[in-house]
Every structure is written in structure tokens, then in C-alpha cells.
Amino acid sequence: MTAAQVDPRPLLEVKGLHMHFAVTEGVMRRRRIGEVKAVDGIDFAVRRGETLGLVGESGCGKTTTGRCILRLEHPTAGEILYDGVDLAKLQRKELMAMRRRIQVIFQDPYSSLNPRMKVGEIIAEPMKVHGLEPDAEKRAARVRELLGVCGLNAKFADRYPHEMSGGQRQRVGIARALALEPEFIVCDEAVSALDVSIQAQVVNLLEDLRERFGLTYLFIAHDLSVVRHLCQRVAVMYLGRIVELADNDELFDNALHPYTQALLAAVPVPDPSVEASRAFRPAVGEVPSPINPPSGCVFHPRCPIAVERCKQARPEARKVRPGHWVACHEVQ
């Protein structure tokens, strides 16, 4: 999709989102001994028709962010404005209606499909739950149509997930997400478990579906190469916070945050001559425990340019160029 087709008004606005989990101790008598700030005050918006990439390493809070938007978690604080409605405040009934508009594709096509249901039943289930297409004949026709849209032969409706390859199962997961004709899909590591040759097929399918149905994606992933290919804008998370957010090429060609730079440098490129000419020093240390995160800027213990102030004060996101936000004291 070209930039011109993206409506600048946000479909989703996340403001000051916090998701804290209690850490407890003891079996008979549970005591609260601390909390994990899985998401610790983040802001971003997703525009209609765009794909926003949310990237970062394990434990950075990207999946929890997606789960909050889907309301699989109840956020500790903050607003999740979807088309003007705050999802964080919705009760069960209103949520049910909203879930028709917001769907999810999970990473693992092995564990996210019920092994005892036929593929046709899996895809029909959301329609049944939401009372769409009560006529069984029409529902079956719709299942065949969805299979076709996702590049699968209609005969797969009578098969079980274990009879299919990983790529075919992921297409079933996509067909199920499309069954309710949603506007917004959270793709949580949707292509990460697939072999490269199959991954490319599913990436292309996701792009085709976005154009055909005018979908908006939040694309949560750790594979930066896929994100560069698929997303219009990208937000980088580290230890519960967004450290940098920018348009695709701006982020990959002019990354400013030291963590983003370290992340990009760590990814090897499939080209021996490019690799031979790349000067590379891996980032030092490991991600600290989110139970007891560092003071100030959470990246400062690993940061090559950290100064005293970084230990004291948390850097807020600043706009450094149009559309380019960085949370770092030292970046100009």
C-alpha cells in the first residue's frame, strides 16, 4: 500500500498504557513481593490502512501490548482508544461487539488451532459465537470462500490441523481471523515459526489481504527484516517502554536510539560481501530483570553513550524530526 492510501487519522490510539503483573511468593499463603512492569507507560497510534511494526526482544512488552489491545489482559492504567472508544474501560458485552472489529493471528499454528476440530469448524466458530450467518449452508459456503481467499483448496475444510503443514495451518489461522470481517488485526509473531520459503508466501498473503479488505495491522515481531518489508512505521520497545518510533526507511536508515542501533547491527544480512565490510561490535550485557529495572533510562547499563543523567532521569519521547520520536537524553 502506498502512503497516499493511509488515512492520517488514527484508528487506534494508545495513551499512557501500563500493564503491571504481581509477583507472588508462597503456595498456601501467597504474598505479593513485587511487580513486573511489562508495559510501563507507552504511547502510539495506528493509522487506518497502515501496518505498524512493534519490535523488540523477549520480555520487552510487545506481546503484552497486543494482549491489552485485544483485552486479553486488563491494563493497569492508560487508554486504548479504538475509533474513539476506550477499550480499556469496556465491559464484557460491549467488548464482544468490539471483538468483531479486532482480530488476532498468533505465532504458533500448532497450538492456536484446536486439534479436535476440523478446519471448517475452526473457521466457522467465530461466526457461530457472534451469531453471524446462522444458516449452516451459507456458513459452509463462507468457510469455502475464506479458504480460497487464504490460498487453500476448499477440500481442506474436512481435514484436521495435524494433516496440514505449518504454512497451511497459519493460513487457517488467518482465515479464522477474517471470518468476522474485522478492520484491525493484531499479528503476533504471525510468520515467525515458518520456514523462510513458506514465510514469504504468508507475508505476501498478509499484504494482499490488507489491500483487498482495507485492513489495518499491528505487526508484532522480532524479525526486523520482515518488519522492514511489511510495515509503514515501526516502534521499538525495550523493557516495557517505546524507545524509538519512526517511518520505516527513516528508522532503518537513520536509527538514533543506541538500542535500535545495536539491534540493527546485530542482525546478519544474507550477503557475504556486505557482511565482510560491516564493522560490528555486539551490544554488551543482557536485558535486565523487569522486576527490578535500572533507574532512569532502562537501557543505560548497556548503553555506549550513557552519561550520569541517564541513571537519574527517565527520558521522555521527543520529536527529533517529523514523525521520528526518540526517548534518549543524549541524542540530538
Add this chain to the structure above:
Amino acid sequence: MPPLLDVRGLRTEFRTAGRPVRAVDDVSYTVDPGETIAIVGESGSGKSAGAMSILRLIPDPPGRITGGQILFAGRDLMRASNEEMRRIRGGDIGMVFQEPMTSLNPVLTIGRQITEAIEQHRGADRAAAEKRAVELLELVGIADPQRRLKQYPHQFSGGMRQRVMIAIALACDPKLIIADEPTTALDVTIQAQILELMRDLTRRFNVALIIITHNLGVVARYANRVNVMYAGRIVESGLAEAVYHRPRHPYTVALLRSVPRLDRPRQARLDPVEGQPPDLTRLDEGCAFRSRCRFAVDACAQAQPPLEATEEASHLAACFRSDELGGLTGAAA
């Protein structure tokens, strides 16, 4: 100088309820002393089964090595007794696996797991083994080694566990390390640390390294030579630079074209390898890739194309039409 490892015509089968699966089908390659080679392929390509066969770690049943020779430092491992193999594994050949949590014993301290290897393989006494364990942890970049040796695997992060696995692999001065997807379970910044460490240490001690991976970037950054596997066979082999810039097998071409690149702006839609991965129980006499191949001709159904030299002697491809692929290079396109 003779190669350190010379694998000739290796075949490994798995027999389950249905038809036998030829997981490794007539695989031959060599590794020179101190050299790093990569074996790259997708799930089911036979890249891990081939490496496990070298170590004779194929579970039997259902698996069985049905043919070939594995010459390591001049002796045929296929003829070695089980006792000899136990001495070679963890001795002259070190191993690093994907999931360090399952390869380390959860109820033994890290120190005990390292010293055990040294005592068993090198006959050192406890004190000497402990001294060596401290050295090894320092070598792999684990701070405060005296204290860390007394800890258990669950007290280590994934990256630190993989450093411990590297320390164990290096404990007995191996000539070769086989690393099977050593960083696949790790985050990208930790992956980079571990691979840099393996590169530094194997160079410093002149240890040959076989990296088994599905990651084309890892191959490009770390390997001198690469074997590309598909459906149990090596379909292309050569210097990494030649294979990436002048691929001569349609599968390699397709694979390189299907991966998005981090280092350049998006250019077009991805160009995937069409179709599904092969069903290894249903392979016939022809080329296993032909149903997904844009260049397939009638001959491809008749016989397996042999792995033969292209115009470059060190660059091999198993395709009847490899000469014609010259104008269709992948990575540089």
C-alpha cells in the same frame, strides 16, 4: 593436508509406521582443520540428522545409518565402538545444541558438569579440573566464575547457558565443534554475542566449526563455505561468496530471493518458493525439488541430478540445468 572430517555417501533412514524416510541421502562433504562451514536448510532438509549421524547420536530405532563413511582425523567413525564414540563425543568433537536448558543437567551444578567432562575425557583430578573450569568460564565471558560454578542451570539466562555449553564443548581441546542451531532460541543481540564468541574462540584455538542453521544471514556473516540441503541431499556447495552471488541451483536462487533484506529499502513483493515442502515418505527417483522448480524439465523426473562441479571447481550444484542458471543470480540481483 587431508581434511579433518571427510563424510562420504552418508545415508540415514527413519522407519516409522509408514514408509521409511530417507532423512540423509548420499551426503558427502569435507571440513578442513580450523575451518568454519555452514549447513543451511529448512525443516526436514536433513541438516540436523546429518550432524547427529556424524556423532552417531541417531536414536535407533527408529533411525539407522544405512551407508557411508565418516572419516574423522583419519579414522572411520562408522566402525568405532560405542565406547570409542563416547570418548570422541565431548572429547575431540565438541557439541553445542539449540536448547541449552535441555542439554544441561538441571540437578548438577555448572561446575560439576564442566569438571565431569574434563575428568572423564582427560583423566584430570578434581582440583585440576576445577582450575580448568574457572579458566573456561572466563574464556566464554562469564563474570565471577568461582561463584557461578556453584550455581545450577536455572540460575543462568539463555545466553549464559549457551556460553556454558561452549565452555563444555571447548573443555577437552576439541578439533571440531558441531553447533546445531546454536542461537535459534536466543534474542538477536544475544545471538550476535554468542556467534562472535564462537568465532573468536574457534579461531584462537584453531578448532573447526560446523554451524547448522536455517538463517541465511548467519551463514553470510560467519561461514567460509556452505552446503545447502533440501530433502536430505546437498543441492549446492561452495564458498559462501560464490553460492550467494552466483547460485547454481534453483532452490538456492529461490531461497535467496524469498528473504526480505534489512539493509535495503523494500523494492517489491517477496518472491516466495511456491508450493509446499516435500513429503519425505513420497520421494521418487527424480529431483525432490522439481514440483516447486521454475526450471524443471522432463529429465528431472527421471533421475536425481548428481552434485557436480560448475565452472568453478570448488562450487558444486545438483541440477541438470545449473549451467543455464548463470544469468539468473540471486543475491546480487
